[in-house]
Amino acid sequence: MDEAARIISEFFKKKAKVTPGIIAGLHTFGSRVNFNPHVHMLVTMGGLTKKGKWKQYDFLLFAMLRKQWQTVVLKLIRKGVTEKVNTT
Numbered sequence: 001m002d003e004a005a006r007i008i009s010e011f012f013k014k015k016a017k018v019t020p021g022i023i024a025g026l027h028t029f030g031s032r033v034n035f036n037p038h039v040h041m042l043v044t045m046g047g048l049t050k051k052g053k054w055k056q057y058d059f060l061l062f063a064m065l066r067k068q069w070q071t072v073v074l075k076l077i078r079k080g081v082t083e084k085v086n087t088t
Contacts, residue, residue, distance in 0.1 A: 001026050003072045004039045007065060016057035018047030 001024040012020040021044035030036035045058040 001039055003076070004041060004069065007068050007072065008041065008043055011060070011065060012047050012057065015059075016047065016055060018049055018055045018057060020044045020047035020057075 005022045005024050008020060008022055012018050023042040025040045026037070027040060028035065028037050046054060046056040049055050
């Protein structure tokens, strides 16, 4: 969840120069009670500037954010596998 929030925060800071509000929740199972870990997020349509003013921003490049998320997840998996191999 931390990495998902970080990706969204960095996107807003880069594109809109604001800090968004984010609520993230982790679900570990799908509706069929199958193992399906995923993150749900509520993100504000804008954020606060450095001066504390609200700035509207409601455009997300979903395809780009999805690729970034896939990259982060793969890196975390590789790191976990590498650490496991090194400890055994």
